[in-house]
């Protein structure tokens with residue numbers, strides 16, 4: 001089996017050797033899916049996984065825009081249309097200076113499995129730009145979004161490819177992107193998700209990724225007869241996913257001790273309660289400030305410059321910032337301090353060394369493609385509401401989200417349970433996600 005995995009990875013590395021994040025994501029899938037393929041006759045000799053690691057289409061384009069001083073800037077825009085076997089391409093747009101083809105290909109690849117797990121008919125894609133919204137005025141962000149959509153609009157559509165938000169793309173950017181698409185195509189349609197409530201958005205979409213991550217973690221805790229009640233929880237990030245993960249932890253009776261951004265983390269030993277979280281939401285979403293400002297408002301809290309929160313003792317850790325933010329040493333520290341569960345709100349935040357450490361210790365560990373799937377699932381619900389031209393209530397969408405997260409959890413257990421009773425959620429998510437896409441690809445032939 002090791003040989004089969006190595007031969008496959010050698011071919012992937014030959015073709016994509018300069019793309020470390022993409023190779024990391026593929027390696028994790030290959031280690032669990034290739035043994036499954038070997039045991040299941042129907043997938044043998046079909047090169048299914050090799051077909052899945054090659055994007056159906058990779059679009060790269062120039063985005064030229066003018067800043068407030070009249071200076072012209074050039075950024076690079078991308079859309080990776082990874083796999084459309086089970087539905088239109090679906091996945092977010094990331095605006096961050098670290099964006100490149102490797103990062104977006106890893107995200108698009110993970111998205112294929114994640115979207116399959118949601119049970120909804122969505123293929124996988126991802127896009128974005130190396131544009132940095134930090135420090136830009138609203139007008140500059142608007143001009144950039146309009147320039148970006150001038151090209152992207154040729155490649156997307158409600159039955160073709162439906163982008164949404166990710167790092168650096170929130171409600172403000174989705175508004176500007178939607179406005180440009182509508183103008184260029186003369187069409188009011190559900191071409192993006194994460195829209196505002198008065199123009200086709202869905203209730204609960206802003207909350208969905210964070211809430212879903214906590215619903216998934218709660219399902220894992222329940223398998224051991226535990227719950228969030230009274231648990232000490234550390235969270236990284238302070239953006240969309242982190243904020244609503246924190247909100248749900250509080251609703252379930254847990255205590256949130258940390259939040260972070262690229263400048264460092266804040267530790268509030270008294271707990272970040274609803275009032276303090278409202279301060280963070282205003283700071284991050286409206287004033288677009290740094291998390292360090294938290295300690296000016298709440299002097300009992302500490303700011304740890306340039307550090308990540310994993311050194312703070314906790315029961316549950318929720319990495320909700322970015323890829324590879326939690327490494328093998330961080331995992332050892334978490335384990336030493338008694339952490340019993342880790343659920344990823346971000347995409348691929350744990351390095352392979354960290355995941356091995358969690359598995360070796362036998363703690364509950366949820367990979368992002370399962371635990372953060374609530375965001376895209378609710379995007380799928382937004383698409384359904386757009387097609388039906390109706391809006392479901394908050395309670396209706398939240399109930400559907402919760403049911404989907406429980407279904408994903410159960411699929412992971414079905415495919416991930418080891419002989420000794422331990423659930424390897426990584427294996428479960430990869431195989432459950434793979435089966436549906438692979439079956440559709442087999443049915444559709446070699447194309």
Ligand SMILES: NC(=O)C1=CN([C@@H]2O[C@H](COP(=O)(O)OP(=O)(O)OC[C@H]3O[C@@H](n4cnc5c(N)ncnc54)[C@H](O)[C@@H]3O)[C@@H](O)[C@H]2O)C=CC1
Nearest residue numbers: 166167168209237238239240241261262321322346347375
């Ligand atoms: N927004 C969504 O619906 C979904 C987001 N995700 C993932 O969740 C993660 C967070 O995304 P959002 O909250 O939407 O983005 P956001 O832009 O709202 O927030 C990103 C957060 O990560 C922090 N961050 C970014 N780079 C960092 C770095 N190098 N070091 C430390 N902190 C850093 C930022 O300071 C910010 O707090 C990403 O991995 C994203 O791919 C996953 C599923 C859906």
Ligand SMILES: O=C(O)CCC(=O)C(=O)O
Nearest residue numbers: 090091092164375376379
């Ligand atoms: O809602 C969507 O389509 C985007 C979600 C996303 O980008 C993700 O799951 O990583």
